[in-house]
Amino acid sequence: MSAIVKRIRKMFCLEDGRMPEVVVGGVKMLNFCSNNYLGLTMHPKIIEAGKRALEKYGAGAGSARFISGTMAVHCELEERLAAFEGREAAVLFPSGYMANLGTISALCSGSDAAVICDRLNHASIIDAIRLSGAKLLVYPHCDTKKLESVLERADKYGFRLVVTDSVFSMDGDFAPLKEISRLCREHAAMFMTDEAHATGLLGNRGRGLCEAEGLGTDDVRVKLGTLSKALGCAGGFISGEKELMERIRNTARSFIYTTAPAPAVCACAIAALDVLDAEGDGLRAKLNRLVQQFRAELGALGIPDFGSRSHIVPLVCGTEEKTRLLAEAFNSQKILATPIMYPTVPKNGGRVRLTLTAAHGPGDIEKCLDVIKANKHLLKKEQ
Numbered sequence: 001m002s003a004i005v006k007r008i009r010k011m012f013c014l015e016d017g018r019m020p021e022v023v024v025g026g027v028k029m030l031n032f033c034s035n036n037y038l039g040l041t042m043h044p045k046i047i048e049a050g051k052r053a054l055e056k057y058g059a060g061a062g063s064a065r066f067i068s069g070t071m072a073v074h075c076e077l078e079e080r081l082a083a084f085e086g087r088e089a090a091v092l093f094p095s096g097y098m099a100n101l102g103t104i105s106a107l108c109s110g111s112d113a114a115v116i117c118d119r120l121n122h123a124s125i126i127d128a129i130r131l132s133g134a135k136l137l138v139y140p141h142c143d144t145k146k147l148e149s150v151l152e153r154a155d156k157y158g159f160r161l162v163v164t165d166s167v168f169s170m171d172g173d174f175a176p177l178k179e180i181s182r183l184c185r186e187h188a189a190m191f192m193t194d195e196a197h198a199t200g201l202l203g204n205r206g207r208g209l210c211e212a213e214g215l216g217t218d219d220v221r222v223k224l225g226t227l228s229k230a231l232g233c234a235g236g237f238i239s240g241e242k243e244l245m246e247r248i249r250n251t252a253r254s255f256i257y258t259t260a261p262a263p264a265v266c267a268c269a270i271a272a273l274d275v276l277d278a279e280g281d282g283l284r285a286k287l288n289r290l291v292q293q294f295r296a297e298l299g300a301l302g303i304p305d306f307g308s309r310s311h312i313v314p315l316v317c318g319t320e321e322k323t324r325l326l327a328e329a330f331n332s333q334k335i336l337a338t339p340i341m342y343p344t345v346p347k348n349g350g351r352v353r354l355t356l357t358a359a360h361g362p363g364d365i366e367k368c369l370d371v372i373k374a375n376k377h378l379l380k381k382e383q
């Protein structure tokens with residue numbers, strides 16, 4: 001084994017894509033760690049759209065977007081995404097990771113820039129800032145007082161960008177977007193938010209936490225979303241004013257120097273937006289009922305919510321050993337749940353991160369709670 005690789009992580013290999021029950025090594029297991037939050041990956045209308053696009057466009061796009069890789073389906077998806085977000089324009093990337101990488105480095109290139117970042121932001125944001133060469137300034141998680149003092153000190157930089165996850169991926173809590181946008185306005189900083197875990201889920205129409213908080217393009221200049229979580233497909237996108245989007249499209253290296261996303265996946269994403277319009281209310285209501293049920297029963301057991309306000313439920317154990325034991329307890333009861341440890345989460349913040357989806361049923365939640373009840377001693381008492 002290479003001495004460089006300090007941690008070898010185990011991967012489960014799923015034998016098909018069904019939800020919520022997956023097959024691992026011939027054994028059926030309940031999946032409680034998928035980001036397929038609305039269970040759309042197997043939706044018949046989405047699969048049908050993908051099949052039709054495969055016939056028409058083929059398996060791959062054959063080229064980068066600025067060469068000959070832009071097909072009608074890419075243009076249509078970008079238009080649909082802009083309309084979905086209620087913004088002037090959208091730019092599609094092959095993944096959310098690449099959307100962050102390209103967007104942040106495009107915004108910061110060539111200027112003396114500082115990017116101001118919540119301590120718990122997603123790795124793709126941190127990698128993007130490193131790649132951009134901008135100064136990285138970090139504030140404690142959701143601490144707007146500290147953010148304000150960082151902004152005051154950052155006045156010396158020519159360009160200031162504040163970036164935060166809207167729903168935090170490992171904790172399921174919400175960023176105080178309104179207050180952050182107010183501070184950005186006051187300090188003439190640009191505000192960007194990453195809605196990867198909120199797209200399709202929050203707000204009246206599933207447009208994310210910005211919709212829920214009534215924040216528009218003036219408040220949040222760049223809004224990032226992913227097609228790979230609640231929408232059940234693959235790809236990332238940003239949306240905002242046309243001019244800014246065109247500037248990013250023309251300078252983001254992870255947009256320019258890669259083959260266009262597979263056309264069939266784009267057709268699936270368009271169908272997923274249709275499904276969201278037609279069935280989103282019902283799916284979100286179902287997921288919310290499960291979240292309420294789970295939360296109420298955890299509360300009755302005296303288990304803290306560790307700050308989560310969403311379908312992402314962190315079961316914080318602290319040490320690596322306890323985290324592993326809890327994950328093993330789930331697995332022994334045929335529940336797929338993976339331990340999440342440093343450096344993905346802070347040291348001593350080891351946890352089993354459960355995700356509830358609209359594909360689960362009340363009985364699945366009960367099975368999960370049984371494991372938690374029997375292993376309560378492994379959980380941290382408070383946040």
Ligand SMILES: *Cc1c(COP(=O)(O)O)cnc(C)c1O
Pocket residue numbers: 095096097098100122124165169194196197226227228234235236
């Ligand atoms: C998952 C995630 C991404 C990356 O999205 P992909 O489409 O999976 O590459 C970006 N930001 C956040 C906050 C995420 O959780």
